[in-house]
Amino acid sequence: MDQEKLYTLLTREIANELTEAEAEELQQLLQQYPHASYIREIFMKPWQETGRPASTEQLSDMQARHLQRLHASDATPRVTTEGETPVVQLAKRRWWRAAGIAAGIALLIAVGWKFIPGRTTAPQPQKSLATAKGIRSQLLLPDGSRVWLNSGSKLNYPRSFAARGPRVVELEGEAFFEIATDANRPFRVQTKAFTILVLGTSFNVRAYPQEDSAVTSLVDGAIEVQLDKNGQQKVMLRPNEKLTIPSNLFTARDNEAAVTEEQRPAIHLYKQRLTQIRDSITSETAWVKNKLAFKHLELDKVSALLEQWYGVEISFRDQQKKQLYFTGVFETNNLDEVLEALASTGSFTYTKDEKGRIWIE
Known part of the structure; x- marks a missing residue:
């Protein structure tokens, strides 16, 4: 039961x-x-x-x-x-x-939650939206909140939110949220790295399981990032700030359950301003407007973005090329145009094999 x-x-x-x-x-x-x-x-x-x-x-x-x-x-x-x-x-x-x-x-x-406001006696039916690599999608949640789901991501959410109590969704991957304001029903985004609490705002969350860090970026309003499952450690973000933390933070702290607070290793958090590239374009949220943007980013991480964006596989024959840094804004569905622009710097070349895999040399 x-x-x-x-x-x-x-x-x-x-x-x-x-x-x-x-x-x-x-x-x-x-x-x-x-x-x-x-x-x-x-x-x-x-x-x-x-x-x-x-x-x-x-x-x-x-x-x-x-x-x-x-x-x-x-x-x-x-x-x-x-x-x-x-x-x-x-x-x-x-x-x-x-x-x-x-x-x-x-x-x-x-007693059936008789003493809890807005109680529910049955589990809320769940829905799920998943996007494959190279595919992005939009979703309107039951409360009027809007979600943009990036490629290779998954969002779990209820078919309807309870009349009172928190609105909770689960994210794996990257999404941009515009939350409908409701002071009586705070909104929560749960990932495997952190939980985000908000009443009404717009923000971006990137928490892919294969990446070594998770990032949340606030555009408007205010959010509270919980760094443990009990909500004892929190970080507040203001507009145009982002927070980067280890992606396995929840799991790591669970494994240290018997360790006292004095014995716990320090958590490495990085609070920064959003990365402005040009005009009003920020690299953290440009994808919502169908723009691929990055600033002073290693080619290793750029290739990961290209894999998600275009649904391809990219490998390195020369491992030293991973450390090259690039800045760019692209609005094209043609991967070759992006690769040609990057390779035009003369810092690397690329080829494609018979299976379509791209090799950077």
Whole structure:
């Protein structure tokens, strides 16, 4: 049952015991039950023990079974090393704490979200839009927000957003958003690198899984970039700013769950101004106007843009050519025109093999 699984995963998250696979499953369930985000926010606050929780006889049969499972999971003593606080002495307290959290979450879910504004009792049907390499697409979301989806990208979104509560979509790849303003329903874009929160604005997100960094660029309004799944670390962006972070940030921080904040390695963030090339053209958002633009970019990354833009494969016979830098703005469907313009600098040549692969020499 999805709801029972949901409060089980919420309980494990609060106890800091989620595995990477469980964290992904939890995000999917929160998409299906968006108002569970309210419950999550309530129980992620520092826990205050105010007394003994209700006994299992006072809980529903489903809750009682869940508490028994929690009790069984804490029953095995764990060995401690010198200097550590013996965890066996705290096991009973932790079990009652987890039991209380589980009971509270289960109670809210079991009664059908009765105490949550704008509740929904059924998962929101999901839709998906994917674009192949060389293809770009536009989409009007149910709330009136508009999305431009770049090539090789995928957007998951609900068929309709709940009357109240957050509007949530999932992105893999690159997209430009113009968000319809709704103060009662904040908009969230979830990627594998970060989560973006916004009320009404326009911004670009680039988070391809094969790239080593993810970038969000703000054109108008204001956005908040969450750097962890609990929303404890945030960065605010102003118009004409962009933020670059490691693309595996969420996964890396999950793997460091047992590490204290003092022991965590520093996160390398780069906040910069948008890259103006000429007139009002910025390299981060030019693709929305069907312009391919880049400024002082390595040929290695330029070739990746060309692969996505034209749906081709580009390889290097001379690896040193990857370090060449180029600036350009192109508005053409002819790849040869772009390659000829770049090669006219005399810094490299290119050929095509019988399979159509382009080789840079």
